[in-house]
Amino acid sequence: MNKQEITDILSDNSKNDWLFKKADETRRKYVGDEVHLRALIEFSNICKRQCLYCGLRSPNKEIERYRLSKDEILDSVKKAIKLGYQTIVLQSGEDDNYYQDKMCDIIKEIKKHDVALTLSLGEKTFDEYKAYKDCGADRFLLRIETTDKKLYQQMHPNASFENRVQCLENLKTLGFEVGTGCLVGLANQTIESLANDILFFKEIDADMIGIGPFIPHNQTPLKDMKQGDFWLALKVMALTRINLLNINIPATTAMETIYPQGRLIALQSGANVVMPNVSEIENRKKYEIYPDKAGVYDDEIEFKKKLEKDLISIGRTISTHKGFRKK
Numbered sequence: 001m002n003k004q005e006i007t008d009i010l011s012d013n014s015k016n017d018w019l020f021k022k023a024d025e026t027r028r029k030y031v032g033d034e035v036h037l038r039a040l041i042e043f044s045n046i047c048k049r050q051c052l053y054c055g056l057r058s059p060n061k062e063i064e065r066y067r068l069s070k071d072e073i074l075d076s077v078k079k080a081i082k083l084g085y086q087t088i089v090l091q092s093g094e095d096d097n098y099y100q101d102k103m104c105d106i107i108k109e110i111k112k113h114d115v116a117l118t119l120s121l122g123e124k125t126f127d128e129y130k131a132y133k134d135c136g137a138d139r140f141l142l143r144i145e146t147t148d149k150k151l152y153q154q155m156h157p158n159a160s161f162e163n164r165v166q167c168l169e170n171l172k173t174l175g176f177e178v179g180t181g182c183l184v185g186l187a188n189q190t191i192e193s194l195a196n197d198i199l200f201f202k203e204i205d206a207d208m209i210g211i212g213p214f215i216p217h218n219q220t221p222l223k224d225m226k227q228g229d230f231w232l233a234l235k236v237m238a239l240t241r242i243n244l245l246n247i248n249i250p251a252t253t254a255m256e257t258i259y260p261q262g263r264l265i266a267l268q269s270g271a272n273v274v275m276p277n278v279s280e281i282e283n284r285k286k287y288e289i290y291p292d293k294a295g296v297y298d299d300e301i302e303f304k305k306k307l308e309k310d311l312i313s314i315g316r317t318i319s320t321h322k323g324f325r326k327k
């Protein structure tokens, strides 16, 4: 689709049913009925950045900070493997305590197991990304958040849009499977810029796209802003599926958080991935990017059982392999 076609669909709600059905058919045709599960370990909520929307931003002095040791991370990894997960996602704030050699050490230990490893650690140098890749990391998640440069600069003090794009290009060059994505519903974000986001995902040939509604956090400067609209976020996700075809798309936790059955609705509107949280419950509470995050109190075993049942009820199965992008 071109920009005009995407904008037209985003601004007209009369064809939503058609759109979600089309995205679901596209998902089925290109990536099938299997749902890939990625076990998420949030290993540090310490962050040097000041992203206006995020509860982990460094000026937020109200949250209790934590960081896991290598052994604690490896314990979570073993727990995830025992639960049957074949992809581990290590996510943190931008925490320089995990300097390159320390991170590489952790990556190498994890890759002794037969799992795919995704990192989500923020902006690093080319050499750092290269070191992670050389140690065996397979994928990297770094959302562009918005392709509206002016909005990007407003939302990210002391950061640069150009560097963000450069990081994504570097990750691609290094051979990572690259995940990116955007927030939907930031103040001053236009429909046109959301169309540009989708075109950007295609242009950089992203392998995974995570899309979520903006949820205001009380301990950030955006606390009084309006929450993003579930259906608009779902439409951006559906259009991403229709335009990028064979990529992996998670049903994001933010969608599940703001709308009842949001995860299952997303899985029937283009998504094919779920990212269950396997962090310790104590830490999940502290990893408060936005409030009332879904799944914070879920028991890992019960969650998986329930998910399996839910997936069967919508004609889907849990994948039995690592779920790299289908080429």
Ligand code: 5AD
Pocket (backbone or CB within 6 Å): 053, 054, 055, 143, 145, 182, 183, 212, 213, 214, 215, 216, 217, 254, 289, 290
């Ligand atoms: N609401 C929704 N999503 C958020 N993120 C950060 N803060 C918020 C918020 N307030 C998302 C960003 C980031 C991801 C890890 O979480 O898109 O990339």
